[in-house]
Amino acid sequence: MEMDDIGEIKKSKIDVIGNSNLEIGKLQQAADEHMSLRHDRDCTIQNVFLKHNLGCLPPTPFSNEVTFNLMNRVKTRLTDLENDLKDKKKSNATELQSIWDSYVAANQRYSDLEGQKHAEAKRKADVLRCMKEKEKERDMAELQLSNFNLSHIDEKEKTLHMEIERKTRQMAEKQFEENIQKKKIELFSLTQKYNALSREKDVMTSDSEYRVKLDLKKGEIDSRRKHHKKMQVVRYLFLLLVYLLDEYREKIRSVLKGRFPIEKDLKREIDQALGALKKEYDDLTSKSVEAEKEMKVAQVKIQDVKNTLLKFQKDMDARKRFIESKLQYFAHQPLNIESFPEVLHETLEKRDVQKSKYNIADGMRQMFDPFERVARAHHVCPCCERPFSPAEEDEFVKKQRVKSSSSAEHMKLLAVESSNAESHFQQLDKLRMAYEEYLKLGNETIPLAEKNIIAFTEDLDQKSQAHDDVLGVLAQIKIEKELAEETVKPVESADRLLHEMGDLQDEVDDLESRLDVRGQGVKTLEELQSHLNTLHSMKDNLTNDVQKLYEEQSDMNDDLKNIQLRWQTSREDKSDASKIIDKVKKAEDDLNNLAVEADQLDFNEKHLVEGLGTLHKEKEKFLCHHRELTIILGKQLEEQDEFKREYQKKVETLEENTLKIKEYNDSKKGEKLKESQEKQSLYKSQLQNCESREQEISAELNKSKELKLTQDQLKRNIDDNLNYRKTKAEVDELMRDIESLEDRILKVGEVSTFEADLRKLVQERERFRSELDRCHGTLSVYQSNISKHKIDLKQTQYNDIDKRYFNQLIQLKTTEMANKDLDRYYNALDKALQRFHTMKMEEINTIIRELWQQTYRGQDIDCISIRSDSEGAGTRSYSYRVLMQTGDAELEMRGRCSAGQKVLASLIIRLALAETFCLNCGILALDEPTTNLDGPNAESLAAALLRIMEDRKGQENFQLIVITHDERFAQLIGQRQHAERYYRVTKDEHIALSKLKRYSTDNAKWSIYQRHQGSLIRSHDWHKLFVVHVTDVFK
Known part of the structure; x- marks a missing residue:
């Protein structure tokens, strides 16, 4: 019973103690947390003050007032960090903006230079187009000029002019009007005599008584008259001979070098002297032609060197203008080209100075942030490692930030100045090559060209002097x-008169030996009638002479008009040729000017490309620097922001802890804990009393419970094992x-991954939504169109629209299929034509190479060929060029070959084309093939033609027509086995008509061919070869 009471008391006390313990535990836990918070707060404050050098700290633990003051200092430091972060962002933005401005400026300069490059390229295209047009114009003029034979036109004009003068002199010498007037006077006197004799005859018919006596006397008179007349003829011939010899005596003396031979040897002497003069004249003419050719070659060389010198001078002036314009642009003042080295050296020094300033400023600027971090981290001076107080550290950091913010603008200015100096130096350094080329042109190339001009000019003077000497001797x-x-005809007349005088003198001597009496008789009627008949015949002869004089005068006038007309035509041809030559020269000058301008544009474009490369590198450099600086400054900003966030987090933690400590103090849980502890000690003393009593009672019960306790312990162990x-x-x-959750977290990723996926899904949702809205709008439009089209389909014009649409669709598809087939056939035909063109060009070049190697006797050109280049993207337009090859080097023949080489090349190309293409109708006509060819090359060409004729002699469709002045060339190709006949073309000078006669090859005479009024003499009686030998018919 007592045990139960004690148990109840103990139980109640235990319950009270348990409740008290529970309350004390809570209060103790709150007290422990309070102490822990205070300790954490104090440690955090100590760490913050120590890490950030916020000053000295009082001893721990801190009171509330001390904590409040320390928190204010910590919050002030947080505000400073936020301001520092804002200043850092602002300075970073300023620095990035300065670099971005530099990039924009470089990009603008790049765009300007690129615009200049496009403008230069456009100008170059225009210049090249003008050059092509000028080349076409020059080629057309040269083609027109090739139709004229300049030497032949000049010689023809001179010959016609001399013929006109000769005809005019002949008309003046013959004195048609005076002769006709004299003949008329003689005719009038003869008419008077005839009338008188007629009247005398009438009188004599009436007086027939004295006829016999008169006849006897008349016979005697006739005999004496005949003798007298013969004497008069002899005297007349003698006087005429003396007159002729006296008139031409001085000319004969000058021809015979002061001698005057006897009359019978005069004709032989004159013929010998004339033959010697003709031979000497022909020799001097050939020498004059050779000297003129040499002089023209020297003139061409001088002109080429002058053109080259002019080109060098223009190139030098262009480079000078270009360099001076660049210097004026850089120096902003007019400078000459001699100051280029000084300007380049000054620009180099300025660039080095600006780069040194920029590097120094950049190095100093890069040290601001490390200095600040070192000062904040270690609280010492970064330079001398002297410890900083909080005020000194704040002042140092403030100064560093002010310098960092102010250095951004300064760095921007220095970067722009350094970039400008670098750009100026690079552009001037690129001009150094042009300056060196300018110096080379001025010091080496142009003086060498001038020396060549002087040497060629001296050579030309010598050749001109030799040519003038030859011309002087030739003129003499x-x-x-x-x-x-001029003395030939008078000498022939004198010789003829001399023979006639001899004959007449013999007759006179014979008559004088037979007749020994002189006397006069009376005329008979028969004598009078015969006299009348004689006078009538003389009158008829005079009338015929007058008529012949009129006809001869008319013929000579017609010939003179014809020759004048031909002379006028020749002058017009010469004028047209001179105009074409002027046009060719003008085109050449324009081409030279355009070539100089094109070279200048190429030079400018080259420098612009180099400038673009430099500016592109500079622009990329600024852009890369901007990106790198953006990344670096972003990292620095993130680090500073992270530093601020950590500091802010600590401040928030301190504020939270302070707030909890304040709440604990306000709740007075410490006093409650003391009261509970006192009550618990009282309850524990009462419980100890009850326990002592209970121990006494329980000692008695222990013995009885030992067995039971053993069983309970085993059961408890088993239960504990199962629970475990x-x-x-x-x-x-x-x-x-x-x-598994950790693995899922790792697989899914961090929060940033979810945020990126979320943004991506949101964007995709917006895109789908916009696409859905667009589809809805399109669908509504389609529906409205469907309703509108349904209404339209009900109209009459759409009846049987399906059938019509089907028919049109069939027609469209058929047309498309036909077009595809046509395209396929067109491409196949085009490829076949290209293959045919390539094959024929190879065949032509093979024939040209063989003919050139067989014909050309020079050593400077191995072979020639035709090069065909496709123009543009099309394949059906080609440009052809004639190339000459020496070894492995190929050059275009235009402007680099002599006239003989050009003529030989054109003949060989024509032969190759005729052999390649003229298979069914092989007619080849060669007009003057040996023009400008020397002897060996002409013989080689004749041998090549003989080989061609030998190869083609079995063909019936091969015909060769050769027109030439070269008798030797005609003899070489005109052999019996190749030509059975030749054709002679002659011209009648009086009636101005041409005659064509055929001769066999056995005839030694060669044929003459002459064009008359622009028409060709034609013949249909050709065999294997038609050789026409051309000579000058106006000699």
């Missing part, structure tokens, strides 16, 4: 030859769940 010989030709296994299984399962 020509005068002597003309003088000898169950709890362990649950723990293992929870650990597996934790691991």
